[in-house]
Amino acid sequence: MIAYNDRTAVEALRAAYERNLRVPDDLSITGFDDTDPGRSTVPRLTTVRQPLEETRRMAVSLLMRLLERHTVDTLHVEFTTHLVLRESTGPARLTSAPACCRVTLPR
Numbered sequence: 001m002i003a004y005n006d007r008t009a010v011e012a013l014r015a016a017y018e019r020n021l022r023v024p025d026d027l028s029i030t031g032f033d034d035t036d037p038g039r040s041t042v043p044r045l046t047t048v049r050q051p052l053e054e055t056r057r058m059a060v061s062l063l064m065r066l067l068e069r070h071t072v073d074t075l076h077v078e079f080t081t082h083l084v085l086r087e088s089t090g091p092a093r094l095t096s097a098p099a100c101c102r103v104t105l106p107r
Helices: 006-018 052-067
Strands: 030-033 046-049 082-084
Touching: 006 030
Parallel strands: 030 046
Antiparallel strands: 046 082
């Protein structure tokens, strides 16, 4: 499961625990943001780190330009992200796939 943010992913970890699902054995969970709560969960949360400070600075700068009636060439901005692998994700279980989708790997 890929959650919208780390807070939602932490809630998914809790819900999995309440349903006796083992993370990552039964279910892999990934967050987005790399915030503090994801670093203190058991298992620790795999997440996508994004440059939050840079994102905030860019948003404020863009807002200020718009409020001052400056022209803005583009509203599309891309930031570099980084996958932070921790213990909440595991390998895909090929045997759980339907018979039509199972893959046999060569030895």
